[in-house]
Amino acid sequence: MKIVTIYDQIQSGMGTKDDKMLPLGGKNVPIGPGIMMTPFLKQIDAKIVACLYCGTGTYLNNKEMVSKKLCDMVQKLHPDVVICGPAFDYKDYAQMCAEITESINDSTDIPAIASMSAENEEIINKYKDRIYIVKCPKKGEAGLNSALQNLCQAAKALAVHDKNIANIKEYCF
Amino acid sequence: MRKGFMDKLESRLMPIAEYVSKNKYLISIRDGFLISMPLLVVGSIFMLISNFPVQPWIDLLKNTTLAGTSIASYFSNVTNATFSIMAIFVVIGIGYNYAKQENTNMIFGAAIAVLSWFMLMPFTTMYTPEGASKAVQVTSIPLDWVGSKGIFIGILCAFLSVKIYKWVEDKGWTIKMPNGVPPTVGQSFAALFPIGAVVVVFFFIRVLFTLTPWGNAFDFIYKILQMPLQKVGDSLGAMMGIYLFAHILWFFGIHGTNITDSVFRPILYALSAENLAALQAGKPLPHIINTQFQDLFATYGGAGSTLSLLIAMFFFCRSKRIKELGRIAIIPGIFGINEPIIFGLPIVLNPTIAIPFIIVPMINILVSYITMAIGMVPVCNGVIMPWTTPPIISGFLSSGWQGALLQVFLIALGVVIYYPFIKTIDKQYIRDEAEVENNPKDDDISLDDLTF
Numbered sequence: 359m360k361i362v363t364i365y366d367q368i369q370s371g372m373g374t375k376d377d378k379m380l381p382l383g384g385k386n387v388p389i390g391p392g393i394m395m396t397p398f399l400k401q402i403d404a405k406i407v408a409c410l411y412c413g414t415g416t417y418l419n420n421k422e423m424v425s426k427k428l429c430d431m432v433q434k435l436h437p438d439v440v441i442c443g444p445a446f447d448y449k450d451y452a453q454m455c456a457e458i459t460e461s462i463n464d465s466t467d468i469p470a471i472a473s474m475s476a477e478n479e480e481i482i483n484k485y486k487d488r489i490y491i492v493k494c495p496k497k498g499e500a501g502l503n504s505a506l507q508n509l510c511q512a513a514k515a516l517a518v519h520d521k522n523i524a525n526i527k528e529y530c531f
Numbered sequence: 532m533r534k535g536f537m538d539k540l541e542s543r544l545m546p547i548a549e550y551v552s553k554n555k556y557l558i559s560i561r562d563g564f565l566i567s568m569p570l571l572v573v574g575s576i577f578m579l580i581s582n583f584p585v586q587p588w589i590d591l592l593k594n595t596t597l598a599g600t601s602i603a604s605y606f607s608n609v610t611n612a613t614f615s616i617m618a619i620f621v622v623i624g625i626g627y628n629y630a631k632q633e634n635t636n637m638i639f640g641a642a643i644a645v646l647s648w649f650m651l652m653p654f655t656t657m658y659t660p661e662g663a664s665k666a667v668q669v670t671s672i673p674l675d676w677v678g679s680k681g682i683f684i685g686i687l688c689a690f691l692s693v694k695i696y697k698w699v700e701d702k703g704w705t706i707k708m709p710n711g712v713p714p715t716v717g718q719s720f721a722a723l724f725p726i727g728a729v730v731v732v733f734f735f736i737r738v739l740f741t742l743t744p745w746g747n748a749f750d751f752i753y754k755i756l757q758m759p760l761q762k763v764g765d766s767l768g769a770m771m772g773i774y775l776f777a778h779i780l781w782f783f784g785i786h787g788t789n790i791t792d793s794v795f796r797p798i799l800y801a802l803s804a805e806n807l808a809a810l811q812a813g814k815p816l817p818h819i820i821n822t823q824f825q826d827l828f829a830t831y832g833g834a835g836s837t838l839s840l841l842i843a844m845f846f847f848c849r850s851k852r853i854k855e856l857g858r859i860a861i862i863p864g865i866f867g868i869n870e871p872i873i874f875g876l877p878i879v880l881n882p883t884i885a886i887p888f889i890i891v892p893m894i895n896i897l898v899s900y901i902t903m904a905i906g907m908v909p910v911c912n913g914v915i916m917p918w919t920t921p922p923i924i925s926g927f928l929s930s931g932w933q934g935a936l937l938q939v940f941l942i943a944l945g946v947v948i949y950y951p952f953i954k955t956i957d958k959q960y961i962r963d964e965a966e967v968e969n970n971p972k973d974d975d976i977s978l979d980d981l982t983f
């Protein structure tokens with residue numbers, strides 16, 4: 359199973375909170391949380407084929423173009439599923455995850471899934487009925503390991519078009 | 532690291548971390564202390580100027596007077612208004628934050644915390660006038676108790692008073708004003724009975740303590756609780772144990788120092804303040820372990836002393852990915868910000884880097900403690916610096932040139948320890964990159980040439 363992930367500047371290791379204007383880019387090897395997920399990726403027999411990244415400022419300033427480019431690249435790479443996140447309690451990144459997940463679901467034939475913490479209440483309420491948002495802890499809080507495992511399980515269920523949606527719902531908001 | 536062992540460790544530690552991170556009292560202590568932080572840093576700057584380790588400068592400040600008062604004593608006014616009364620800020624901070632946790636009025640929470648604490652405080656100081664042989668009792672707010680010595684009883688007063696306030700409020704024993712009365716007026720009437728209840732309870736506590744051999748609650752708590760806790764905290768074993776715990780938590784993605792700080796900070800602050808008082812009085816500094824020891828000598832560049840890791844990445848790694856990450860993260864790393872590598876390398880849940888990440892801070896603590904204990908490096912002077920102060924500067928300001936040199940040595944030692952581990956990852960990446968080079972696909976994916 360092939361997975362593409364989408365990260366912001368912090369999760370990709372390309373910058374700090376302030377390096378918001380990091381341009382759109384990607385690596386065809388796992389980086390950041392992609393490496394943290396290694397044991398759980400093995401469990402679902404999956405491989406990260408690309409990690410795309412973008413500064414949150416770059417995205418928020420030019421949503422349409424960035425989103426289009428990401429969707430296009432996802433289409434080109436043609437993975438089985440796209441994972442946006444985990445966004446923890448980073449608000450801008452959580453917004454980016456939710457919106458891009460929705461765009462990918464709407465404009466490509468590839469399923470996408472987002473992950474963020476409960477602190478992003480507004481974004482969660484707006485999007486939880488339209489996309490799958492897997493629960494994760496806020497930055498520095500307990501429970502990251504199991505959240506990453508859930509994220510992988512949910513991604514797999516989506517990729518193989520699991521009829522039993524309840525499997526995914528259990529991990530989501 | 533074997534997966535089974537890590538799983539076992541996680542299942543043991545997670546419940547403790549979760550309990551601590553969600554405990555209302557501990558959160559209130561942690562956040563309450565944060566309020567006093569900027570005040571102490573500013574106070575420290577003035578303290579540092581007047582005690583800058585150059586004798587002619589100190590003499591100049593002492594001997595130059597303005598309207599009959601030496602410049603040095605103008606500077607010490609700032610120290611008096613911050614350090615000497617630090618417990619007041621802490622009590623306000625904890626009362627406020629605990630009230631927030633309990634969902635009650637925060638500003639009244641802060642006010643009753645201070646009120647109840649002052650109710651238990653003996654308002655007298657013993658003073659010997661010049662030429663007199665006998666000390667006399669003077670009515671005053673004793674600086675001794677509003678400084679570091681009053682912190683622990685302050686924490687207890689804040690919790691108990693807010694608890695009583697909230698309890699009375701929940702019982703509904705409050706004055707309710709009719710609609711149309713401005714909310715602030717309504718709030719102050721609503722607070723009347725709960726505050727009254729707090730005063731009554733603390734009135735009796737005070738009376739009860741006067742009947743004991745200690746005479747007052749402050750002496751009792753100081754001798755029974757604060758002194759023993761400080762003794763435990765002021766030991767190499769405690770410091771190393773706490774850092775071991777914090778860094779194992781970090782490995783699992785949990786902000787380890789945030790958790791240990793809620794328990795350990797009050798002790799460290801008290802120890803620092805005692806050092807500072809000794810410095811002002813020109814006496815030898817009593818405690819090696821204190822806030823600065825933790826902030827300036829245990830870790831460099833954030834948890835795990837990742838500044839050493841970054842230097843190793845920057846100078847000795849050859850893979851494109853690690854070099855690039857090293858270049859981006861080294862400047863924030865100098866100022867103690869290591870988010871890019873915590874999640875980007877990543878360090879979290881990355882077993883290869885876990886060993887040096889946990890070991891390096893422990894070795895830093897051990898070496899610093901030993902060098903200070905044998906007198907090679909002066910003990911930290913108690914001056915509080917922002918945690919973002921870069922090493923070498925921070926070491927110099929806190930422990931003189933020897934402190935700066937020790938930091939250089941420890942950072943270099945950290946590089947040596949991190950080196951083989953990061954090189955293992957680096958070699959793996961070089962192999963990956965070589966593989967990619969033989970393939971037509973590049974390591975970097977460019978999204979620039981996408982056109983619509």
